[in-house]
Amino acid sequence: MSDTGDHSFSWKIPTGDNLKRQVCDDCGWIHYENPKIVVGAVCTWGDKILLCKRAIDPRLGYWTIPAGFLEENESPEHGAAREADEEAMAKIEIDALLGIYTIPRISQVQLMYRAKLVSDNVAPGIESLEVGLYAWDEIPWSDLAFPTVTWALEHFREAGDRIDFAPFTNPPGMILD
């Protein structure tokens, strides 16, 4: 698509396809809608975990690990580090893929990493009301923003100091679709 052009779309099944897609009425360009990737990280400083209180909807005022949508031309690891920087002004080093969670209902695949903070110098970015480093028993479990935040934290604990492990997936029965 041109940087300035306007397009109008209709829903059609393209030749050789089996699902309806948005097709440009003028040029025939097919706009495929596909699931989006969320990237995030459980980031630690010693035995403390970085949490951010959300300043934006959805779930404003609830706590999350730094996470957000992967952008075009970005690797998942880079995206997770960017989110930590944007939400908590935190510099991190990723050391493992902790979990891959799927939420078919909203067409999301979440890649949650495990990372170490490079320093304990963290501060709220524009999307956070407050950020902090919390010990395991200080985590506000009932005020976490999303189920996948809870899963990532639990899987972080379960992974312990293992390095070479299959990433966790949705807990049994938690299909969320």
Add this chain to the structure above:
Amino acid sequence: MSDTGDHSFSWKIPTGDNLKRQVCDDCGWIHYENPKIVVGAVCTWGDKILLCKRAIDPRLGYWTIPAGFLEENESPEHGAAREADEEAMAKIEIDALLGIYTIPRISQVQLMYRAKLVSDNVAPGIESLEVGLYAWDEIPWSDLAFPTVTWALEHFREAGDRIDFAPFTNPPGMILD
């Protein structure tokens, strides 16, 4: 978006964002473009590997493992199984996440699984000219369709019979961006 409506879009930076997005001129709906997920599987029957000769562009006539774009409301595992069915009429059972490959240049994240065929009953689907089960030393290495197919096959070999392992990523130096 309505199922029949037409929209015209312009590129603008939405309030609170920092990247240009396509914004509907009529209703203000923001169309976020994000990386797409490709799902596929190295599928085996005994010590033989399922390969498909592509009947479609890009790389028509070259060989691939079954793989394609994840669709809306679909889990990655379901998508990989659907692709095996569509391209090789193959029924599979996934047993591990083999690799996560990133190609920032074309905004793709590829999730490649390891799977066992439920039977050796395979046949070309509409996107394949030919399908077959090949021993390791019969793989047409110089006629593989994409670098990530080569990587998945090599990582399949390297994983051996391990179950609990961190998924492989792009080989060193292979950023492809």
